[in-house]
Amino acid sequence: MNAPAASVSRPDPSALGTALAALRQRLGDRLSEAEAVREQHGRDESYHAVQAPDAVAFADSTEEVAAIVEICAAHRIPVIPFGTGTSLEGHIGAGAGGVTVDLSRMNAVLEVNAEDLDCRVQAGVTRKQLNEYLRDQGLFFPIDPGADASIGGMCATRASGTNAVRYGTMRDNVLSLTVVTADGRVIKTARRARKSAAGYDLTRLFVGSEGTLGVITEIQLKLYGIPEAISSAVCPFPDLDSAVNTAIATIQTGVPVARVELLDDAQMRACIAHSKLEGFEPVPTLFFEFHGTEAGVREQAETVQAIAAEFGGDFRWATKPEDRGKLWEARHNSHYATRALRPGCQVMASDVCVPISRLAECIRESKLDLDASGLVGCIVGHVGDGNFHIGYVVDPNDEDEIARAIAHNDRMVLRAIGMDGTCTGEHGVGYGKIRFMEAEHGDAIAVMRSIKHALDPLGIMNPGKILPA
Amino acid sequence: MNAPAASVSRPDPSALGTALAALRQRLGDRLSEAEAVREQHGRDESYHAVQAPDAVAFADSTEEVAAIVEICAAHRIPVIPFGTGTSLEGHIGAGAGGVTVDLSRMNAVLEVNAEDLDCRVQAGVTRKQLNEYLRDQGLFFPIDPGADASIGGMCATRASGTNAVRYGTMRDNVLSLTVVTADGRVIKTARRARKSAAGYDLTRLFVGSEGTLGVITEIQLKLYGIPEAISSAVCPFPDLDSAVNTAIATIQTGVPVARVELLDDAQMRACIAHSKLEGFEPVPTLFFEFHGTEAGVREQAETVQAIAAEFGGDFRWATKPEDRGKLWEARHNSHYATRALRPGCQVMASDVCVPISRLAECIRESKLDLDASGLVGCIVGHVGDGNFHIGYVVDPNDEDEIARAIAHNDRMVLRAIGMDGTCTGEHGVGYGKIRFMEAEHGDAIAVMRSIKHALDPLGIMNPGKILPA
Structure with a gap:
């Protein structure tokens, strides 16, 4: 549903054949050309279309990876590294074919x-x-x-x-x-x-x-x-602004909080349903975690509780390890909770990050825009860093819906860049965010391109990613 | 007394003349060819010999720096950036001549x-x-x-x-x-x-x-x-090992100490004399600082006090701001205190950094080697990072003494690299440490060289620094 951004030419078929023969000799049945294996390695956890490589090499050691790269370089075959395939911007897509190097066996x-x-x-x-x-x-x-x-x-x-x-x-x-x-x-x-x-x-x-x-x-x-003491807290708020402003004030006060996560009403609703959370309501909520000594953790939490109270937050402790575990598991599964909102749909995850003084404004405007767009989306954020995601739930067969989600994200990214922020706080560029690189980096792109050319003169390393063509 | 490591050829005299004329037109009297100005800009705070540039350009803005670099690039003239001239490894030496860009007027x-x-x-x-x-x-x-x-x-x-x-x-x-x-x-x-x-x-x-x-x-x-609470402490020890082991245990315990500085007996003697410290003895000493809330700082200090006691340390508080100020000023002036040990001499500063588990061993062996070498040297260390310096006090006219100091440092650097450490924790390479780069980085040097060539194809940017010729 989404074409690769960079135009990278596929390898010469005869060179590819020679390279694959050499790799097969070296790796035996750890080189796979099976369609199912290739398809699985061309798909990440996002809405991006499958871009299968020509073969998958399962490497056992650094020396073996070096041998694989050497063979591919000799024949100008693209090399795509693959870990667990959980990236979100098409990082592992083999838009120009080539050999995916699966590193999952190197797990010592x-x-x-x-x-x-x-x-x-x-x-x-x-x-x-x-x-x-x-x-x-x-x-x-x-x-x-x-x-x-x-x-x-x-x-x-x-x-x-x-x-x-x-x-x-x-x-x-x-x-x-x-x-x-x-x-x-x-x-x-x-x-x-x-x-x-x-x-x-x-x-x-x-x-x-x-x-x-x-x-x-x-x-x-x-x-x-592992900290001597860990405690968590959940804090529902009457509205989104109050939650975000509590997070901002916490950071500005210098509390060394270990985690401060925002979930908006839609995300809370999704997580309550998916992770069977009890005693929670679908309202904007902050999840906190504090690490330190017993006394230090207590002091941090009391400071944050006082800040939250000023913004109408209802700060609740979660000191039992099993409650904490359930809370953070729900948070980590929020991507899957979002996807479960509409069976058969995929999540398109955005990932802007702005200076924290602009965070409330950026989230507010993006949420208003989301409500106006008619899209289904949940907001979840590492708000202490100024970073948040909207997970758009899109039907992979509904081109209009996907186009509207892309358009919303484009507006949000330009909003974030206008606030001196970035198109991606943590997901990376892959090919899904290449179109924002010029707007974000300007002439610095030329310096990145020089480095790419110096270190990979043949252009075989994961081609079509990060840099605009 | 020490030749530049890399062989960089001086610019063509007629090209230099043309470039200087263009720069003079742009900068007026903010381009200086006066000998005193050039000499001052070719000297850092170390034992390295003066390497004066052909001219010094005092820039007022980013645009002006760009114009200067553009002119120099057009005529292949070396460009050497200059801040305060306090570097320690010949970073600002103009071994191939060229134009030093003094940025001190850009101080907004x-x-x-x-x-x-x-x-x-x-x-x-x-x-x-x-x-x-x-x-x-x-x-x-x-x-x-x-x-x-x-x-x-x-x-x-x-x-x-x-x-x-x-x-x-x-x-x-x-x-x-x-x-x-x-x-x-x-x-x-x-x-x-x-x-x-x-x-x-x-x-x-x-x-x-x-x-x-x-x-x-x-x-x-x-x-x-600025932290709500700051407190400092001084802790003399019966021997060097006990002081270092206290610092190591502090880090391993996870105390978020803000500063933990080691001064050996010789460094303490120098600082007591230079900064007129009262109530101190010339024995191995740790200086601590704690940042946090009132309660947090107290808790940190109590933990460290207990650790120090196990190693025979005599932990003393310095809670009054004026005492704290005097303490840290003395620490910051330790370089000058070391130099004052022998009037007319210079300090050659070493700067190894090792994994903290190897720190006691690295310091002990280096100190034994120092005592055996007959050199005058003081040890001061950011021991929480595994980083320490020996300041060798050398007579710039005594070639044998300089050679012995260089030889001692060479042995110490190879010892540190053998412990998976580095030749420089914080001073940088300049040209003074280029000779260790191969031993430290091996084949990665080739990657650094590719980057240098890609970003500075003419080789005009501070030539002869960092990378071996």
């Missing part, structure tokens, strides 16, 4: 350095798998996009989630990457020291590069001690 | 967005100037290298300082940069939103690029509310 936690609060994982490890592994050691990794994404994919898209307001995004939590470059070399972007001023920040360059500069195969991550 | 604070906790400044604003400006609004900018450096220079070198353990480095505190690229275009690297996943992280690429990819002219910075 390679080392945990508890004394240094860091670990090294292969790219296919998912965030939940990592946290399961760490739990016994009293450590955790905080970045939590809605899906159980792979750590490699989270690096590639510069993911964040509900904890970013306290712990930062993937940008802030990666110490070093092992990367296979476009010519099949293996590099490490940095060493394990917490800080360094030794040369260009290659780590941050590859974080968020969406596979367009190389394939991330291993990641050295920062970890955190 | 352009906007303060108190509600968003950010501001925009011109590159020549110094950190102290900014904090003076902000004080009345209850805000501050935490990054504090020893010198009163310019914000532009701090970006260029990826500076940090004593607060990095809590607030991060320049990498973490820049929202966006205005940059003049090597062909004289003006770009903005990002918008003002707190987070974004929209394309390559150009902000982080230019932070730490030391003027080799472009000239930073404006900076959008994160700010912080």
Whole structure:
């Protein structure tokens, strides 16, 4: 229903045949050309149409990824890295065909350095798998996009989630990457020291590069001690503005809140139904979480409670671990709750982020516009960061509805950019947001393009993503 | 006393003449070829020899910097950005001649967005100037290298300082940069939103690029509310290991300490003499600072006090603002205190950073090696980050002494790299640390070189810095 934005030419059929033969020799039945496998790897969790690759290579090691890239480079075959396929902007679409490198078999936690609060994982490890592994050691990794994404994919898209307001995004939590470059070399972007001023920040360059500069195969991550005390709270508000303004005041007051999430009336209704939440009403609501010492958590919560009261919020504690778990599970499943509103429909997720002083205005105007558009949509936001999503529920067969959702999102993105914000706080560009890159970055696009050309002169790394043609 | 590492050829004399004539026409007497001005701009605060440029251009605006770069690019003249000249590795040396762009006249604070906790400044604003400006609004900018450096220079070198353990480095505190690229275009690297996943992280690429990819002219910075409560403490220890192990345990316990600084016996002796500190002894000492609410600060300090007691530390409060001020001023002046140990001498500052689990071992071995070398040197460290400096006091006319200091530093850097650490935690590479880049980065150097070539194809931007020839 949505064509790839960039015009990337498909590989020469005979070169493709030669490359696939070489890959088959190397990988055996870990190279698949089966239609079902190719289709599954051409589809993400969004409304974007399937763009299947010519083959899928299931890699077992960094060296193997390097060999795959080397073979593809020799024959000018596109290479598309694939983690869990949970991206939202067509990042894994093979618009020009080529070989998808599936990293899910590379799912080992390679080392945990508890004394240094860091670990090294292969790219296919998912965030939940990592946290399961760490739990016994009293450590955790905080970045939590809605899906159980792979750590490699989270690096590639510069993911964040509900904890970013306290712990930062993937940008802030990666110490070093092992990367296979476009010519099949293996590099490490940095060493394990917490800080360094030794040369260009290659780590941050590859974080968020969406596979367009190389394939991330291993990641050295920062970890955190599980806080001594954790408490959550839910706070329904009489209206959307009051909820947003409470979040803004919380940040401006400097409370080191671990999570502050907004769900509008529609999103609450969807989550109550999908996650069977009891004792909640479908009104604009903030979910809070506080991390710290027992006394610190109490103090933070009391400060936020006083702020919420000024805006008419009804602040309610959720101290029991099972209540907290249910609450945050419902929040994480909000994408699926939204999709369940209309069976057979897909969710088109928007993702603007603005300076927090403009957040209330941006949400208010976008909600008014949504109500006027006749679309079904839910608002959920990492409001402490100035970031929110509208999940538009669209019928994949209703072209008019999709066009109206796209048009609404376009207006909202331009509104956000006009407020010095961004078209994507955390989902990334893929090909779904390429059309906003000029408006957001202007002449800086030329610098990005120079970097792309320098690091991937053949243009084989995840072509058609991030940069306008 | 120390030759530039990279062989960069000087500009053609007739091209230089033409370029200087064009610059003079544009800048009038803000272009200087006076020897004293050129010499002053070829000298940093280190032991490195003066490398004077052919001329110094005092720029007034981003547009003027762009015009200067455009003229220099047309005639292939090196361009060296200059803030306050307080760098430590020859960053501002004009080893191939060329035009130094002095940004000190660009010292305006352009906007303060108190509600968003950010501001925009011109590159020549110094950190102290900014904090003076902000004080009345209850805000501050935490990054504090020893010198009163310019914000532009701090970006260029990826500076940090004593607060990095809590607030991060320049990498973490820049929202966006205005940059003049090597062909004289003006770009903005990002918008003002707190987070974004929209394309390559150009902000982080230019932070730490030391003027080799472009000239930073404006900076959008994160700010912080001045904490409700601040308290400091001093804690002398019976030996160096106990002090370091207290710092390590503090970090591993997760106390959000704002500062934890180590001064060894020699550094304490120098600071007591230079800053007339009373009631202190020349023994290994930790300086702490705690930021938070009244209750939070008390709780943090009590936790650290208990940790210190286990290692034999004598934890003493410094709650009076004037005592605190004196303490931290002495710490910030430690470079000058070290230099004052031997009048007429210079300080050669080392800057390794290792994973914190290796810090005690790295400091212990380096100190033993220092004692054996017969050199005069003081150890001061941002030990919460795993970062420490030895300031070697060297006689600029004693080649043997300099050679021994360089040899000691070389051994220490290789020791740190062997521990998965870095040759520079915060000072940057300049030309003084180029010789370690291969050992630290291996094949990643080739990727850095590709980026340099893509963004500065003529090689005019601060040539001879960061990358080995």
